[in-house]
Amino acid sequence: MSLQLPEAFEQKMRELLEEEFEAFMESYEQPKWQGLRVNRLKLEACDFQRMSPFSLTAIPWCAEGFYYADGERPGKHPFYHAGLYYIQEPSAMTPVEMLDVRPGHKVLDLCAAPGGKSTQIAAKLAGSGVLVSNDLHPERVKALVKNIEMAGVRNAVVLNEHPARIADSFGAYFDRILVDAPCSGEGMFRKDEDMVKHWSPQRVCDYAGMQEEILEAAAALLKPGGKLVYSTCTFSPEENEAMIASFLGQHPQFEVVPLSPTHGFQSGRPAWVTEKQTDQAEHGEQVGHAEHGEQAEQVGQAGQVSEPSEETGARQEAARLETAGTLRLWPHLVEGEGHYVALLQKMPDAQSIEQANTEVRTASVDSSYGTDRSGKDHGKGQGRPRKQEIRPLDTEERERWHAFASSVLDQTKTAESIGQTDKPLISWKQFVYECPVSPLLLSGLKAPRPGFFVGELKKQRFEPSQALAMGLRPEEVQQVISLDMADERVIKYLKGETIDISDFPHIQKGYGLICLGPYPLGWGKSMQGMLKNAYPAGWRWQ
Numbered sequence: 001m002s003l004q005l006p007e008a009f010e011q012k013m014r015e016l017l018e019e020e021f022e023a024f025m026e027s028y029e030q031p032k033w034q035g036l037r038v039n040r041l042k043l044e045a046c047d048f049q050r051m052s053p054f055s056l057t058a059i060p061w062c063a064e065g066f067y068y069a070d071g072e073r074p075g076k077h078p079f080y081h082a083g084l085y086y087i088q089e090p091s092a093m094t095p096v097e098m099l100d101v102r103p104g105h106k107v108l109d110l111c112a113a114p115g116g117k118s119t120q121i122a123a124k125l126a127g128s129g130v131l132v133s134n135d136l137h138p139e140r141v142k143a144l145v146k147n148i149e150m151a152g153v154r155n156a157v158v159l160n161e162h163p164a165r166i167a168d169s170f171g172a173y174f175d176r177i178l179v180d181a182p183c184s185g186e187g188m189f190r191k192d193e194d195m196v197k198h199w200s201p202q203r204v205c206d207y208a209g210m211q212e213e214i215l216e217a218a219a220a221l222l223k224p225g226g227k228l229v230y231s232t233c234t235f236s237p238e239e240n241e242a243m244i245a246s247f248l249g250q251h252p253q254f255e256v257v258p259l260s261p262t263h264g265f266q267s268g269r270p271a272w273v274t275e276k277q278t279d280q281a282e283h284g285e286q287v288g289h290a291e292h293g294e295q296a297e298q299v300g301q302a303g304q305v306s307e308p309s310e311e312t313g314a315r316q317e318a319a320r321l322e323t324a325g326t327l328r329l330w331p332h333l334v335e336g337e338g339h340y341v342a343l344l345q346k347m348p349d350a351q352s353i354e355q356a357n358t359e360v361r362t363a364s365v366d367s368s369y370g371t372d373r374s375g376k377d378h379g380k381g382q383g384r385p386r387k388q389e390i391r392p393l394d395t396e397e398r399e400r401w402h403a404f405a406s407s408v409l410d411q412t413k414t415a416e417s418i419g420q421t422d423k424p425l426i427s428w429k430q431f432v433y434e435c436p437v438s439p440l441l442l443s444g445l446k447a448p449r450p451g452f453f454v455g456e457l458k459k460q461r462f463e464p465s466q467a468l469a470m471g472l473r474p475e476e477v478q479q480v481i482s483l484d485m486a487d488e489r490v491i492k493y494l495k496g497e498t499i500d501i502s503d504f505p506h507i508q509k510g511y512g513l514i515c516l517g518p519y520p521l522g523w524g525k526s527m528q529g530m531l532k533n534a535y536p537a538g539w540r541w542q
């Protein structure tokens with residue numbers, strides 16, 4: 001086997017898997033599975049299948065998911081630039097499939113970058129409701145922003161925050177929460193050899209600490225009756241069943257919603273939650289990280305650990321058994337990499353522990369991320385991120401927006417629907433967003449995208465964003481230049497070149513939406529039969 005696995009990992013898996021160990025190890029000899037997920041904000045899976053140049057095979061657990069063949073490069077295709085699909089590892093499509101997202105829901109994706117699952121959630125919301133996508137790491141947030149914009153999502157806010165700070169601001173606001181936790185990544189060893197290099201038993205413990213903190217915030221952010229999916233791409237019981245058992249032990253208002261082990265998935269393994277781990281959870285010393293809440297209360301003043309009560313012991317045991325309703329995806333049993341998924345529900349009658357912060361504060365965001373049309377980061381090169389007010393557009397700014405909307409968009413279809421009372425147009429510096437939540441909720445939070453990025457206020461005019469182009473349908477725009485797949489101008493446009501559009505005589509001076517068939521690629525400005533390219537530098541065909 002060319003892949004050299006850490007000895008301690010191999011030994012641990014041998015002990016856990018017993019007679020299944022050989023089959024598990026043989027999976028490392030097999031090629032990794034590659035998948036893409038069709039973006040239903042743009043088209044139906046069956047329509048994509050008809051026009052796809054790739055050899056697609058359905059992924060059984062995701063109606064929009066397909067395997068593609070080795071050697072194919074869907075990331076290097078104009079369809080990719082049109083946001084028609086997202087390249088996603090097949091097993092990674094499972095957590096959102098289990099989250100039961102419906103249009104109108106308020107959904108939080110707490111560990112979202114680079115955005116595979118956020119774009120999957122957005123497709124399930126179908127433009128109605130709210131998606132808040134968060135990630136702690138600023139560099140990864142840039143990719144998250146781009147992927148959400150490329151998918152044409154219009155109802156998302158992107159945050160770059162500690163989950164506890166989001167909980168302070170939003171309280172129990174969300175119907176659905178995804179915690180796709182940072183983890184030791186054992187399930188990705190076949191796909192990403194870097195994960196192998198960085199693995200160690202200590203890192204498993206470190207990740208367990210992070211996961212517990214993230215789950216604690218998620219618990220406060222979920223509405224009573226709401227559902228939460230916790231997922232990892234690792235095998236270690238400490239980060240999976242033991243994490244869920246410990247969480248349930250401390251949060252009696254939550255229960256596991258059992259998931260069916262179909263498609264070759266396996267049930268969670270309560271037997272792998274060892275007495276040692278249960279004791280650690282009960283006594284508030286989850287391996288390698290800080291104590292929290294109820295656990296910490298059990299540690300006496302002199303640091304002595306008190307015996308858990310009979311009731312606590314029974315609760316821990318019940319919690320351990322509940323993990324049989326969670327799912328494991330094994331690379332030797334499914335056509336995908338290793339994953340773990342648990343679906344939890346907050347009891348409908350649970351008291352909302354955290355109330356939404358109703359204080360009226362000056363809304364402000366801290367932004368140094370994301371790109372404008374020139375490919376520059378918002379706020380980049382201006383020193384450290386600065387705080388500035390989010391505010392509604394003033395009358396003169398609104399006029400600039402309306403002048404743009406009435407000359408470029410089809411007002412009957414769009415100008416009416418952008419910036420209405422439930423989603424006000426707000427500005428941060430010169431950038432304009434349609435905000436799908438009350439801007440007060442974003443007060444003091446780092447929000448690289450406090451909503452759908454519509455464009456920029458420039459001197460005396462409004463310049464539309466790439467995000468707006470990707471979020472529109474051609475019928476919402478007055479001037480559309482629709483090119484066929486075979487047209488060499490498609491690649492030229494994606495490379496940022498000026499293109500000749502003299503064969504579109506009806507196109508007048510001004511903004512036009514360049515489309516690949518009916519799917520937007522970006523803006524251009526036409527003048528005398530030529531189209532000046534407005535495709536952002538960071539998005540261009542390489």
Ligand SMILES: C[S@@+](CC[C@H](N)C(=O)[O-])C[C@H]1O[C@@H](n2cnc3c(N)ncnc32)[C@H](O)[C@@H]1O
Nearest residue numbers: 111112113114115116117135136137180181182
């Ligand atoms: C497994 S990855 C998420 C993948 C993503 N859900 C997707 O489908 O594209 C875990 C993410 O958690 C982020 N992260 C790490 N610690 C975090 C924390 N304390 N709060 C929020 N996000 C965190 C990492 O930056 C990483 O992007």
